[in-house]
Amino acid sequence: MDTSSTHYLCLASALVPAYPIQQPIPVTIEQLTGILCCTPRNVKFILRRLEEQALIAWVPGRGRGHCSQLTLLRSRDEVLEELFQDMVSKGRMKHATELMAEYPVSEPLKERLLAVLDKQMGLRSEPDSASGQEVLRISRNRSMEKLDPATVYTAFETYLLGHICSTLITYDAQSRAFQPGLAHTWEANESRTSYLFYLRKGVRFHHGRMMTSRDVKETLQRLINLGSPASCHFKDIAHVELESDYRIRFDLQQPNLFFLHLFSSIYMSILPYDADFSQHPVGTGPYQVLDLSKDVLVLGAFDLYYGIRPLLDRVEIWYLPHLASSVRQYQLTDASADQGGPTAAQEVQGHSIEYPSLGCRYIMFNFRRAGIHHQLAIRQVLRILYNPLSMVRELGGSRSLPADSFLPWRSSGHLFTEPPLEEAQALLQAGGYQGEELKLAYRTRKEEQEEALWLLERGRKIGLNLVLYPVTEYGLPELIHHADLFICEEVLEDDWQWGMINYFHNESNYLHDLLLDSQKAELAETLEPFSRLAAEDRAKLLDLAESKLRDDCWVLYGCHMNKQAQFSQSLFGLEAGSFGFLDISKLWVKPGFSS
Template sequence: MDNHISHYLRIAAGSGSPYRLLEPLPASIDTLAEVLCCTPRNVKFILRRLEEEELILWQPGRGRGHFSTITFLRSMEDVLEEQLQGLMGKGKVKQGIELIGLPEVQGPLKERLLAVLNKQMGYHSEAETTTGLDILRIISNRHVLALDTASVYTAFEAFLLGQIYSTLVTYEASSDSFMPALAHMWEVNEACTSYVFYLRKGVRFHHGRVMTSTDVKHTLLRLKEQNSPATWHFQNIAGIELLGDHRIRFDLSRPNRFFLHTLSSVYMSIVPYDLEFSPLSPTGTGPYRVTRLSGDVVELAAFDDYYGIRPLLDRVEIWSLPDQWASVRQYQLPEAGEVRPSSAACINNSIDYPALGCRYLLTNFRKKGLQHNRKFRQAMSLLYHPLSLKKELGGNRITPAASFLPWLSRQANFSEPSPDDIKKQLKLSGYNGEYITLAYTNKKDERDEAEWLQRRGASAGITFKLLEYKDFQLDEIISRADFVFSEEVLEDDWQWGMINYFVNRSNHLHGLLLESQLAVIKQRVGSFMELDDKSRSGLLQQTEDLLRDNAWVLYGCHLNKRAQHNQSLFGLHTGSFGFLDISKLWIKSSFPEGSVEG
């Protein structure tokens, strides 16, 4: 951002009256020097520059008793919008995002600039071919600093890794079956203790080498060497035998009817054995390769030697926005040499999809406090009640949750508690006016629910203190919070998602429960992999009952997720976690007048 714009913003914000246009306001060189943190001499240079840019009018006081005045000629909104459009027109996306993240940009002004960003996202020419490159820009509220298949945690990371890497097999939700991927065929013995996979020939990594069975073995050994939080899933592998470059055999110490689910997971994304793994430059066999990765942007380029169907989009840029912004994903297109219509309705369409999972409260047993009292946790479940939450906050909260799985929640009988019910349960719990600390991330929906619960608690006689923390930085609040807001979104392979939630050592559940509680969960799911599909479903439900009935987890509402996409974007296939599968997207240009679509 230009220095004169920065100076203008600081003066306008420091004046206390930035929106009183064309009205002389009293000011002094000394006061402006404090606002701008510079010398009075530099203030005069800055004021002269702002006058040249026709942003202000400066009238110095003449003689004793005459005050200097400053007149703002343009509003902060207009100045920032013009600056943002200029930056985007030059392809300076990072600087545009930084501008909207300035502390002076708040409330309606931030929403206005976000709308401008959505409309103007990246209109610059790409002429590497005769027709130019097809580019998609995705706006995300996630900052991606590194990508590691061994320690992936968020749904967004899993989505990205799924574009960069491939697995031996893939799960197809529509048929509840497994499809060939890097392995074109597999065999399993009757006891489900031995699996043989036949690998495709000629599959290349992004660095050019052909994939072999050695890479598959290396991938699994790396998970163990890195002490991946997902190692529980692989604990029964007794041996790995290479039967040639394109055949590999896994021998298991116990029957495992869930093994294909495990091998289709993001943790088993095949990595090359001859490259030292770099989370800043991940190398796989997937449809896209990484060309840039920073906290601001992840840039992916189509991999021309992809073993499947080459993506139709040549490049995808995923830009991270300031943390406070909405979680609606924006899929925008650059277009060479032209600006699209200003109406958002002309540009975007929406895709809504109910997510598998829900938002919920987790009890922190790692901290001493009243939350260890089961009756108090039951009182909390009445306060954080799904029906009341949906009725009073609404929004993307579509149905009350009694499980991560919507079909199980629909079987529950919800009855909204009265204020007297809540007060009676609080009295039984022995609550005596203590502060109860609720921790939430800076997501707007979590903050809304925390503030709603604080108001609801006040009317029932309970005092909540709110504590904001950085997403996934549980160490910041583990010794300070009594309850923690969290959200779980499951993969399309929901059995894998559920069992991974129960056993993955890196998630909030494992961070907040005691070792004795985790041992109960581990014992409960110990036979999971040996069971058939129906029995596994029953076991997962019983384990979830354990968390709910003991109020270790307090369920809120199932959520509706939304993605905004450009009307010229086709091939819309919602993949796991509700993200659009970018490897199947393509851009459809409008036909010239008189053309007939065939």
């Protein structure tokens, strides 16, 4: 069916613009060889198959020079929709979306096709299988980023790595305490210049070998060898001693009271020294990688996981740029309803939750590019235009709280005002503005586009020449050369002090690449004593660094965001994981009693 339908779509796309459906079309075999890109013999074979499936009527021409008559019996959209549904039902989501890209579709048809795609996402129970496997499918409306603990920088890929890999210890945000991970206990000397970790015995990597202290040491060395942007956090380590297969000691050049936070971070996910993670992702986490391509990541529960084996058997993450919903779906598919689970009507009544993310959306200036945004007065004009209080009130959506910091609790204590646009106009005139162009970059996501258009209109009212520069993803060279400022979003880990210091120090983010060396030196000087301080003093230092961003308008804070997820009322084990995502390893489906 697939091949015949594809051939029919090819014919319909080439011929229908000139001829309507159900009307004989004069054609020659030579003409059809060009359309179908095959030999005359194969054209005749294809035509017979299409006739057998009642897609066309074919009357061959009689005699040399006489045209044949080809009649297309079904509309192109009808066949495309049928083929799309067939592909999706067989799990060929990527091929289905490529079909949409290859053949132009109307908006009503596109909505129907996306509805078909959405039904395949979420949780599904497969009771017909011998083990009754439970599978979660998640779609992402962007491309996959690099999946490697040494270089990861996006929240979702970090979240996924947390299910594939494990760290020596974990940080519990509620109790503000560290919990055992691959290390069952640890200790530090009184001066905090030496830390000793005691590793669990019997922990297996996904490829079967037992973990030892050598894997821990080689994981750290891998960060250094690869030039990980997080390497700077580990610069205090002077020596690593393998005291045994299950004891490892780190000796430091100076006291470090923040050291444990480093070993609970995703960068220190322990990897096997005898496997290349970039080629074959192997960890000790609750899920192992079964398949990995640019289109899909398939995870399977690791039966030999040292902790509690996940209840969901398989997780599929489909990367479908510009097509999938930005709302995470944890719904059950209709398969569960056949086994006494919720009906379709009940499923609609499932739960939709919103939860605040740690971080905010903000505007970052590109100081690497020459322009009037280097003038403080111009950045202050943008500060008035990009007013958080006005934006929350006028645009709404998932914008939950005006931001004056990356941290919501700090923003909630700030008294926000709404200066009149006339004040911005006066600043613009006082700064000698001559109509210079300011190029604003933004990703083509719904809410970022809303903010860009909103800011453009406010700028127009005071005579500021803002030019919009939409991009699908932020490529650094493109930004540096073409944009003066851009809208972006930072999402922090639950361990917020780690998230903040990583934001200031990590060499892979835009703050590092778009600030001038002199600006980065100011921040580095402010934060220099950070690791030697106790938690309360570290918090004050981070606040001081943020005030530098805020007061000099290097960054314009916008809004804190609420994330949204939808889940079935038959879904249990709802526990928040990193970055506000649900912990997949805790999810399970409760189908209920059979009738």
